[in-house]
Amino acid sequence: MNNMEYIVKLGGSVITEKDKAMKINYDSLCRIGSYLRKNMPKIIVHGGGSYGHYIVHGILEKKKRLDYTDLPLISYVMDTLNREVIKCLQDYGLPVVSFPPHSICSIKNNELECETGTLKRIVEKGLIPVLYGDAVVSTGGIEILSGDTLMVFLAREYGLRKLVFLTDVDGVYVNMDKKTIIKHLNLRDPRSQLAFLRESNNIDVTGGMRAKIESLKNLPSGTLVYIVNGRKESHLSKVFVEGENPGTLIET
Ligand SMILES: Nc1ncnc2c1ncn2[C@@H]1O[C@H](COP(=O)(O)OP(=O)(O)O)[C@@H](O)[C@H]1O
Ligand SMILES: [Mg+2]
Numbered sequence: 637m638n639n640m641e642y643i644v645k646l647g648g649s650v651i652t653e654k655d656k657a658m659k660i661n662y663d664s665l666c667r668i669g670s671y672l673r674k675n676m677p678k679i680i681v682h683g684g685g686s687y688g689h690y691i692v693h694g695i696l697e698k699k700k701r702l703d704y705t706d707l708p709l710i711s712y713v714m715d716t717l718n719r720e721v722i723k724c725l726q727d728y729g730l731p732v733v734s735f736p737p738h739s740i741c742s743i744k745n746n747e748l749e750c751e752t753g754t755l756k757r758i759v760e761k762g763l764i765p766v767l768y769g770d771a772v773v774s775t776g777g778i779e780i781l782s783g784d785t786l787m788v789f790l791a792r793e794y795g796l797r798k799l800v801f802l803t804d805v806d807g808v809y810v811n812m813d814k815k816t817i818i819k820h821l822n823l824r825d826p827r828s829q830l831a832f833l834r835e836s837n838n839i840d841v842t843g844g845m846r847a848k849i850e851s852l853k854n855l856p857s858g859t860l861v862y863i864v865n866g867r868k869e870s871h872l873s874k875v876f877v878e879g880e881n882p883g884t885l886i887e888t
Contacts, residue, residue, distance in 0.1 A: 643800070681787050703777045703778065743779050
């Protein structure tokens with residue numbers, strides 16, 4: 637399991653302070669870099685955290701919807717976060733290359749399309765592309781493409797059967813108040829109760845844990861998805877060094 641090729645998402649809730657606008661948590665981000673160096677992923681995706689979510693939330697509060705004129709600001713803000721992510725990961729020796737989704741992806745009639753030719757060649761060279769939750773052009777204007785949706789799209793595109801989502805909770809809670817997590821979840825099992833899934837406690841425009849799990853239903857069966865607390869060093873060690881499940885392991 638440990639040597640399986642994988643794709644990882646650095647949740648915005650881990651690499652930024654979600655309750656403070658435009659604030660990066662460099663300790664978390666760089667610690668993750670040190671663990672990814674030990675067990676390199678094929679592709680990295682990161683979320684918007686207090687960068688993307690704050691900006692989009694602000695625009696939506698003001699004028700209720702997004703349009704083309706919002707793309708320059710949203711893409712600039714996410715690019716700013718991405719540069720810091722790239723720098724930190726490069727400092728830890730990861731051969732990462734930025735791939736802004738707004739320049740290769742669009743949504744046509746609710747279908748995500750990305751030009752992945754160059755991305756594939758970069759991966760073949762042993763380099764690691766870094767993509768992120770972004771605003772992309774869509775049929776009606778622009779839409780938010782969440783990092784979670786992008787993870788599923790890329791895993792399918794590259795046939796990756798292991799996905800690791802680093803987030804700010806210990807796994808999927810069955811009881812939010814008691815913080816009890818479920819260790820294993822089989823999405824194909826009709827008995828799996830997903831009623832406990834909620835959105836995010838943070839400012840979040842892409843639906844938190846509920847939307848994350850929902851998007852996994854588009855993965856081929858037999859895929860392993862790890863939901864891991866990216867802020868806890870012992871959990872990072874468990875998933876990246878020991879190849880074990882410190883949080884919730886979801887089978888599709
Ligand atoms: N059943 C649940 N288990 C765990 N987290 C949940 C659950 N329901 C809702 N959440 C919320 O989802 C959040 C994680 O999603 P999100 O904030 O979007 O993080 P990320 O940055 O990793 O995408 C948690 O911080 C929590 O507030
Ligand atoms: Mg999220």
